[in-house]
Structure formats: C-alpha cells, structure tokens
Amino acid sequence: MDIKVLVATHKPYQMPSDPVYLPIFVGSSLHSDLPAGFQRDNEGINISEKNPHYNEVTAIYWASKNLQTEAIGLVHYRRYFSNRAFFPKKDFSSVLTRPQIEELLSSASIVVPKPRNYYIETIESHYRHSHSPIGIDALYEVIGQQPVEYRATFSRVMRSKSAHMFNMFIMRREEFTAYSSWLFFVLFKTEEKIDFSKLKGNERRVMGFLAELLMDTWLFANKKEYVECPIVFMESEHLIKKGRNLLLNKLTGNHTQINTHIGTK
Structure with a gap:
C-alpha cells in the first residue's frame, strides 16, 4: 500500500528513518531558510501563510490538494502513533512502522489516537477554561448551519469528557478526502467570523485548536469505523504541571496553558 504519514514540524528535528514518514515544514512561506529534505507546505495549492492561526492543519490542507497516495496520515515531530501500549520508549523504536500501519488499516480504514480523558470537565468546559471563547463561539455559529446529524453530534462531543485529540490520524484515501473536504469547509467559514x-x-x-474538536464530530456523525492507537511523546511531559493547570483553569477560568501544539513555540 502506498502510504505517507506527514510529520509536521516548524523547526529542524530528528525524524524517523522509515520512508513511510514525510517530514513537512509547516508555515514554510513565512521562513526563508528551511532544513534540507523537508517537504514545504507552500508548494502547489496551499494555505501555508495561515500557519500562525492553523498550526499543523496547514499540512493537512497541503496533503489534501497535493498528495496522491492510497493512505495519508499526520503526526507531530514530538508525538507519534506507537506500537507499544504501555511505557513506550521515547525513541523511534516505539513508532509505528509501515507494516504495522498496513495491519491497522486492514482492520479499519481510519486510525486515531486513543482518547484523551479530561475526567473533571467536559470537552467544551475544558476549551472555554483554557482558551478564549471567541473561536468556539464562532464555530458554534457555523455548526449551527450544518445538517442535523452534525449539529447533534457536535453537541454530544462537547458534552463528552474524552476525545480523539492532537489532529492526528491515518486514513485511507477516500476517508481522508471526505474528512478534509468537510473540515476545511467548516474551518474557513469559522475563520470568516x-x-x-x-x-x-x-x-x-x-x-x-478548533480542528481538534471536529475530528470526533466527523467520525461520529458519519458513523465511521476506526481503530485507536496509543501515542508516544518524544520528550518529557510536565504531567503534574498540566494537571495543576487543568484544575486551576476549571476553578478560575484563566487561560493557563502548557504549549502542546506546534506552530509558534
């Protein structure tokens, strides 16, 4: 199977040696000096200049317009799908290989991360406690104009206490085409507001950030079958600090964040 899993990055970083992975430098149009061997996200049809607002999602758009493969995925330079469910090593021996990806795609046409659980609050309350409400309020307006199955599913996702996050996935071509088409229709309409x-x-x-809220909306509204895969984060995570900030955000409503997304850090 012809598979490409994009590894979104905004800086030079060690990359997997497996040729199934394609390093892509997001926001390339905003940089004059790029590392050798990295795909630019400003070639062909692209929204590279929107990277300060869209983060790794500019890589999804680039792939939807320019990459012709049987399956397409997206991971991050520090966060990958893992072949180890428990205590994965923080090195590339824990990262999915091509044969392992093919095996997963033989059981379902979509691979997503295992859900992230917030336990003490819903997806919507977590977003509102961690971010400005401007984005999610605009997204609600746009979703309100979507067919009823999307409206109902989005409300269900917002009330949930877990979700498939990080804008990470691997999909067969037909699924990726459908997902990316809907995703950018909604995001572009939201951006206008x-x-x-x-x-x-x-x-x-x-x-x-908003794109993360839309993955489950699309999956559940369209009753898609998928397989969940653990992830490995290549660097140390501030889990205690993240947990403390989660609690403080809930109690105070302040937007205290640990930067876990790519694009500006």
Whole structure:
C-alpha cells in the first residue's frame, strides 16, 4: 500500500528513518531558510501563510490538494502513533512502522489516537477554561448551519469528557478526502467570523485548536469505523504541571496553558 504519514514540524528535528514518514515544514512561506529534505507546505495549492492561526492543519490542507497516495496520515515531530501500549520508549523504536500501519488499516480504514480523558470537565468546559471563547463561539455559529446529524453530534462531543485529540490520524484515501473536504469547509467559514486582532499570543492559533474538536464530530456523525492507537511523546511531559493547570483553569477560568501544539513555540 502506498502510504505517507506527514510529520509536521516548524523547526529542524530528528525524524524517523522509515520512508513511510514525510517530514513537512509547516508555515514554510513565512521562513526563508528551511532544513534540507523537508517537504514545504507552500508548494502547489496551499494555505501555508495561515500557519500562525492553523498550526499543523496547514499540512493537512497541503496533503489534501497535493498528495496522491492510497493512505495519508499526520503526526507531530514530538508525538507519534506507537506500537507499544504501555511505557513506550521515547525513541523511534516505539513508532509505528509501515507494516504495522498496513495491519491497522486492514482492520479499519481510519486510525486515531486513543482518547484523551479530561475526567473533571467536559470537552467544551475544558476549551472555554483554557482558551478564549471567541473561536468556539464562532464555530458554534457555523455548526449551527450544518445538517442535523452534525449539529447533534457536535453537541454530544462537547458534552463528552474524552476525545480523539492532537489532529492526528491515518486514513485511507477516500476517508481522508471526505474528512478534509468537510473540515476545511467548516474551518474557513469559522475563520470568516473571527477577529484575530482580539486574540493574543498562543490564542492566535485558534483554528488548529478548533480542528481538534471536529475530528470526533466527523467520525461520529458519519458513523465511521476506526481503530485507536496509543501515542508516544518524544520528550518529557510536565504531567503534574498540566494537571495543576487543568484544575486551576476549571476553578478560575484563566487561560493557563502548557504549549502542546506546534506552530509558534
């Protein structure tokens, strides 16, 4: 099977040696000096210049318009799908190989990360406690114009306490085409309603954050079958600090964040 899994990055970083992985430098149009061997996201039809607002999602758009393979995926330079469910090593021996990806795609046409659980609050309350409400309010307006199955599913996702996050996936071509078409229709409509001048710092990456809320909406509204895969984060994670900030955000409503997304850090 012809598979490409894009590894989105915004800086030079060690990459897997398996040729199934394609390093892609997001926001390439905003940089003059790019590392050798990395795919640019500003070639062909692209939205590379939107990267400060869209993060790794500019790589999804590039793939939807320019990559012709039987299956397409997206991971991050520090976060990969893992072949080890428990205590994976923080090195490339824990990262899915081509044969392992093919095996997963033989059981379902879509691979997503295992759900991230928030336990003490819903997906919507977590978003509102961690981010400016400007983005999600605009997204609600756009979703409100979608067919009833999307409206009902989005409400269900927002009330849930877990979700498939990180904008990570591997999909067979036909699924990816359907997903990316719907995703960007919704995101572009939402972008039109956002005054980015009212967003500062990390909050300007709002479109990437909103995209995370749409994966499960599309999966569940279309009753897609998928397989869940564990992930491995290649660097140390501040789990205690993240947990503390999660609790503080819930109690105070302040937007305290650990930067776990790519694009500006």
